[in-house]
Amino acid sequence: MHKNNIMRTKRNTEDNPSSLLRKCKAVTMQDAVLYLCRQDEVNLSHEKFESQNATKSISSTRMNRKASRFNDLNAMCSPRVKPNNAKIIHALSVKWWTRHCRDWRLLFGELGIPILVALTFEIIAGTEPSGVKFGIIHNDPGFNISDATCNYNNATRCFENVGICDFLKNFETDKFSWIHVNSFQDGVSLLEGGRVLGMLEFPANFSLHMQNRMLQRNFANNETIDGSTISVRMDESNKILTFWARKIIIDKYLKFIESIAFACSFNGNIAQPGLQFTAIYGSIELFDVLSYMKPGIIILHMFLLPMSIVLISTEDRVVGVEGREFISGVHFRHRLISAILTQSCMILVQIGIFLGVMYTFYGTVIKGSWVLAVSLIYSCAITGLMFGAMIGALCDKILDVIFILMLVVLGQLFATGMFPLEMAPWIVRQLFVFLPITQMTKALRSICTKGWGITNPVVVTGFLPVLGWIAVSLVVIVLAERRRYK
Incomplete structure (x- = not known):
């Protein structure tokens, strides 16, 4: 509004002198200018008063609006009550x-x-392995692993149960799957290819050397000892299976020696190791x-x-x-x-x-x-x-x-x-x-x-x-x- 008054005053001063004197009801130009200045002061004070009233009116409106909103919220919100914990837990x-x-x-x-x-x-992991493939190198022309009777008749007389089949019959049929291997190099190839876990190599004339070893005992020569020794080679990268297979083979070999001793009326307990393990808790299996x-x-x-x-x-x-x-x-x-x-x-x-x-x-x-x-x-x-x-x-x-x-x-x-x-x-x-x-x-x-x-x-x-x-x-x-x- 102040800007409008300035523009209006400017337009008045731009009129011709006669018109200005007539509007201001003045005789001289000095009286006309003095009149215009007084008129501006009156307008300015009036505008300030109106501005103050407008500000008060806006503030009052805002206060009334806030109060109205507060009252509306109070009207909408229910009184503060204690929550029902049981209902909340039930709802969850x-x-x-x-x-x-x-x-x-x-x-x-x-x-x-x-x-x-x-x-x-x-x-x-809950059951023992079964069907583990093992190769056999027997070096015995009269041995046939595919024969159901294994070319032996379960002899029980002294020194008649010292053959390869007498050793293999101690194994459960579902634990190992025996595979015929022609030579040592063929067995190594099977091991390197992962087709068998291990192989047993029986020397030539194993039965004869085993019999001589039992007869000669402490006086057995190196040829008899080497000829009655079974060589076992395994893939040791699978420690769980190889540890299990090693224990099974050792247990069955001790049982094989024990059966030979009983057949010859010896004390079979001599074939057992000089250590005895007993479990207080758990099992030794x-x-x-x-x-x-x-x-x-x-x-x-x-x-x-x-x-x-x-x-x-x-x-x-x-x-x-x-x-x-x-x-x-x-x-x-x-x-x-x-x-x-x-x-x-x-x-x-x-x-x-x-x-x-x-x-x-x-x-x-x-x-x-x-x-x-x-x-x-x-x-x-x-x-x-x-x-x-x-x-x-x-x-x-x-x-x-x-x-x-x-x-x-x-x-x-x-x-x-x-x-x-x-x-x-x-x-x-x-x-x-x-x-x-x-x-x-x-x-x-x-x-x-x-x-x-x-x-x-x-x-x-x-x-x-x-x-x-x-x-x-x-x-x-x-x-x-x-x-x-x-």
């Missing part, structure tokens, strides 16, 4: 159930993986080493399966579901209690799958208390659930959670005592002790194979990581939640 549980009913992948991951792991482990690994398999998977549920909660946070639940009054304590209640049902089913498959179909024995064993496995699963919740609280992206879960899986795989920790350096063993499931594995193994109870220090120590890691996880989760929703 219903949400968990509905999600599992709609998405079959969750059920497959939580129920199918325990079945797959138990069956695969027991089918592949080679493949009973799997009973040492089974508790580690169960503990490791029962720790990892509940921990992986963190991917679902992280996805809810990324898409905004968790934020809307927080506005609705759902806090961390509600999610935690609901997760423990719902996952406990799934954990008990998973425990039943692991123990049921291994006990029913593969004869896994728990010599100690079943209640104590199930309690320890359940505690391990709850620890995994809290550990996963801690990872989810520290990460805001699904990819970050996946990489951390992979790191935890690989770190726990070889550090849980599934393999003897005495094989690791001393400093590494001390670090592994503080990992979540190392002591739990040792405790479960003691319960299953030794029958120890809760009064044993090893079993009690297995429950201590449960308390420690749950406490650490809760502290970290609470601090992360406060930072996120402060």
